């Protein structure tokens with residue numbers, strides 16, 4: 001839960017950035033700032049909790 005501690009979103013009318021700067025995992029439903037989550041070689045965010053990668057299609 002220490003990842004949530006540094007999650008400081010400045011509410012200054014820029015709500016569109018809030019969605020883009022946070023990573024919410026569909027697998028374990030964790031929410032972390034995009035700046036603190038690791039990224040794989042393709043540039044997709046990787047969940048720091050369950051290692052889920054947000055790769056859309058990996059079936060080619």
Ligand SMILES: [Zn+2]
Nearest residue numbers: 025028047050
């Ligand atoms: Zn996860």
